[in-house]
Amino acid sequence: MDSDVQVLVNGRPVSVPxxxxxxxxxxxxxxxxxxxxxxxxxxxxxxxxxxxxxxxATIDGRPHTRSCQTVCQGGMEIRTDEP
Amino acid sequence: xxxxxxxxxxxxxxGPAAMAAxxxxxxxxxxxxxxxxxxxxxGQIWHGxxxxxxxxxxxxxxxxxxxxxxxxLAETQIVDRPAEGRLRAETAQGACQLQYEKLIVATGARExxxxxxxxxxxxxxxxxxxxxxxxxxxxxxxxxxxxxGSGPLLLATAAYLRRHGAEIRLIAEQAPWGRLTRFxxxxxxxxxxxxxxxxxxxxxxGVRYTAGCWPLEAVGDDKLASVTFRTGNKTRTxxxxxxxxxxxxxxxxxxxxxxxCELESTAVRTDPWQETSVPGVYAAGEATxxxxxxxxxxxxxxxGYAVAGQSEQAARLFGARRRARRFAAALARAFALREELKxxxxxxxxxxxxxxxxxxxxxxHRSWRAAKLQTRCGMGPCQGRIxxxxxxxLFGFKSESVRPPIFPTRLExxxxxxxxxxxxxxxx
Numbered sequence: 173m174d175s176d177v178q179v180l181v182n183g184r185p186v187s188v189p190x191x192x193x194x195x196x197x198x199x200x201x202x203x204x205x206x207x208x209x210x211x212x213x214x215x216x217x218x219x220x221x222x223x224x225x226x227x228x229a230t231i232d233g234r235p236h237t238r239s240c241q242t243v244c245q246g247g248m249e250i251r252t253d254e255p
Numbered sequence: 256x257x258x259x260x261x262x263x264x265x266x267x268x269x270g271p272a273a274m275a276a277x278x279x280x281x282x283x284x285x286x287x288x289x290x291x292x293x294x295x296x297x298g299q300i301w302h303g304x305x306x307x308x309x310x311x312x313x314x315x316x317x318x319x320x321x322x323x324x325x326x327x328l329a330e331t332q333i334v335d336r337p338a339e340g341r342l343r344a345e346t347a348q349g350a351c352q353l354q355y356e357k358l359i360v361a362t363g364a365r366e367x368x369x370x371x372x373x374x375x376x377x378x379x380x381x382x383x384x385x386x387x388x389x390x391x392x393x394x395x396x397x398x399x400x401x402x403x404g405s406g407p408l409l410l411a412t413a414a415y416l417r418r419h420g421a422e423i424r425l426i427a428e429q430a431p432w433g434r435l436t437r438f439x440x441x442x443x444x445x446x447x448x449x450x451x452x453x454x455x456x457x458x459x460x461g462v463r464y465t466a467g468c469w470p471l472e473a474v475g476d477d478k479l480a481s482v483t484f485r486t487g488n489k490t491r492t493x494x495x496x497x498x499x500x501x502x503x504x505x506x507x508x509x510x511x512x513x514x515x516c517e518l519e520s521t522a523v524r525t526d527p528w529q530e531t532s533v534p535g536v537y538a539a540g541e542a543t544x545x546x547x548x549x550x551x552x553x554x555x556x557x558x559g560y561a562v563a564g565q566s567e568q569a570a571r572l573f574g575a576r577r578r579a580r581r582f583a584a585a586l587a588r589a590f591a592l593r594e595e596l597k598x599x600x601x602x603x604x605x606x607x608x609x610x611x612x613x614x615x616x617x618x619x620h621r622s623w624r625a626a627k628l629q630t631r632c633g634m635g636p637c638q639g640r641i642x643x644x645x646x647x648x649l650f651g652f653k654s655e656s657v658r659p660p661i662f663p664t665r666l667e668x669x670x671x672x673x674x675x676x677x678x679x680x681x682x683x
Contacts (some may be wrong), residue, residue, distance in 0.1 A: 191392070193391040195393065200394050205377055206377070209375070213375065215608070217380060218641075219382070220381060221299055223365055223638050224608065225609065
């Protein structure tokens with residue numbers, strides 16, 4: 173369980189320690205904006221426990237997926253650039 | 256791929272109370288299931304502890320539950336209670352039905368996040384929130400962090416983040432020095448807690464800790480750049496990458512409310528055996544009132560023994576529970592939230608993050624229900640978990656009813672023909 177995992181964040185490969193969540197991968201890729209609010213403002217993760225829904229991203233084609241609750245798997249496609 | 260499981264005793268939650276209850280109930284020979292939305296046991300406070308033994312108490316309980324005859328249903332989110340003795344849940348594979356004779360609610364707590372100007376900027380997180388994010392791999396090394404809000408959690412969080420390479424610029428506790436000193440002196444009566452406190456002090460030497468201090472405004476364009484604080488009649492601004500800010504805890508009461516359990520102030524009312532007003536439904540841990548891991552373990556054990564019919568074992572823990580509750584009450588008094596925190600949010604400050612509803616739009620309303628209907632506050636994916644507690648603190652709005660689903664769920668799970676459709680509100 174100690175080897176790194178390779179995922180794609182907005183099309184770019186990112187290597188994360190095994191067991192890391194998608195939110196960690198997004199942060200490692202240098203993004204602070206995870207989603208855009210209903211009035212167009214940038215948002216990032218807040219609660220870290222899966223209840224605030226601010227960390228939503230499109231993961232493997234599934235929109236509104238809580239990135240802080242999604243463990244990275246090899247080849248996972250994470251996008252924060254979708255509406 | 257739906258499934259159906261049945262247990263003598265079903266425990267909802269995965270933290271200390273749930274683990275203690277499961278072990279006690281299993282000791283009594285009952286079939287026990289523990290259901291939690293996390294992939295591992297430990298809840299929030301013991302998140303990630305199953306592998307690291309740095310907390311002896313956690314290690315003891317992880318070992319106990321591994322050896323106990325308990326089944327853990329991981330990544331399973333409770334959504335509804337369609338009939339007595341039955342819960343409907345969602346897993347990655349689809350809907351799932353859980354049947355039980357006795358139920359123990361050990362759903363824990365979440366952080367109280369209060370609005371202030373700029374709190375919605377990326378980089379502003381909960382205090383426990385940032386710790387949880389870093390535990391799951393969020394890069395924090397070399398980042399400047401301010402930890403703010405209230406409670407002993409701030410010390411634990413700051414110590415953890417520092418250990419992982421963060422530069423802690425300030426710990427800002429809103430409680431005044433006088434109350435903290437009195438509380439600290441009171442700890443002399445509980446040597447282990449005193450040692451724990453001193454342990455943090457040692458780990459955090461060189462880090463500035465200021466009481467009577469709270470955030471006024473978080474500033475940045477598209478992400479956090481700096482935070483302005485008030486201390487007494489002075490203000491001070493610090494540049495930072497993260498503001499980990501939490502003002503204590505709020506129990507997760509959606510499930511007990513759905514089940515019809517009587518609540519008193521913001522907690523489930525229980526009898527000495529941890530049974531709620533609904534026969535066969537028990538509650539333990541933060542759901543019965545914020546009290547920390549010690550109390551959660553004791554209450555969990557009492558509930559577990561009680562559902563297994565082992566009242567003598569349960570009663571032996573009543574004294575310990577009394578003492579733990581006294582400590583929890585002292586903690587609550589020491590870290591009570593000051594009035595000034597109610598006026599941090601301006602009319603333009605967003606209160607409902609999901610629907611971007613600002614304070615000014617909420618103020619004309621007299622109730623949570625009216626505010627919800629007129630502004631959509633509380634109607635977003637968090638179902639009012641974040642804004643509801645804030646609105647209660649700011650305006651005294653009490654959320655009046657809970658309707659299923661008690662957590663966002665996929666439509667395909669609601670129309671699963673194998674199971675009932677959503678229960679009707681008020682149905683028991």
